[in-house]
Amino acid sequence: MKSAVSFDENYWRGRYATGRTGWDAGAVTPPLRDYFNQLGPDYARRILIPGAGNAYEAEYLHGLGFSQVFVADLAPEPLAALQQRVPGFPAAHLLQQDFFELPATPPYDLIVEQTFFCALAPHLRPAYARQCAHLLQPGGTLAGLLFDTDFGPATEPPFGGTREEYRTYFEPYFDFVHFDTATNSLRPRQGRELFISLRRKLVL
DSSP: OOSSOOSSSSHHHHHHHTTTTOOOOOSEEEEEEHHTTTSOOOTTTOOEEEEOTOOHHHHHHHHOOOOOOOEEEEEEHHHHHHHHHHHTTGGGGGEEEEEGGOOOOOOOEEEEESSSGGOGGGGGGGHHHHHHHHHHHHHHEEEEEEEOOOOOSSSSSOOOOOOHHHHHTTTEEEEEEEEOOOSSSGGTTTTTEEEEEEEEOOOO
16 A cells, blocks of 8 residues: 655655664675675676665775765765765765666666665555666666565555565566575574575566
8 A cells, every 4th residue: 555655855864863763784784795795806887775874885885995886865864974984985976866766877787775675665666676677787786685574564664575576576677596585684684584686687
């Protein structure tokens, strides 16, 4: 059911202002840390982290040497927090924009999913999958974590779901490289997360 609440910039600024940031792990999560560590030396690949929040993933990738990491968020507060923590992070790569309005040129090589999907109103999930495919170059990767759990009735984020549901959104656009329970989630999330690695189809 579509929520009557608009999860817009003001909504998210309000959550930061009141400390309602339960998604914030305070550091890059182990599944993504381990994934980043095996990405290899192509440090010029274009990487997008949408709905990035405090963007610990961007901070970690920047520390590894990746120079083309972009973070997008509706709220300015988390982008400012990243800039303060990592003064060397390019200011031009901090995008206070709506994910669904981001341009696809030049395309990205990798999109990182970390608690953005669950923050979207569920009726936007098909559009999320379509936009990820639109932003990625053919053969590009969407990788990250999705909650594989039912949070029960909810009128605001986070919203849960199941892997069977998620498949219906991604199958039109992606080949499934990995789509299974994460083995090294944070303790409160153990057994409740999927780690996904999806390759954008060469032809849509």
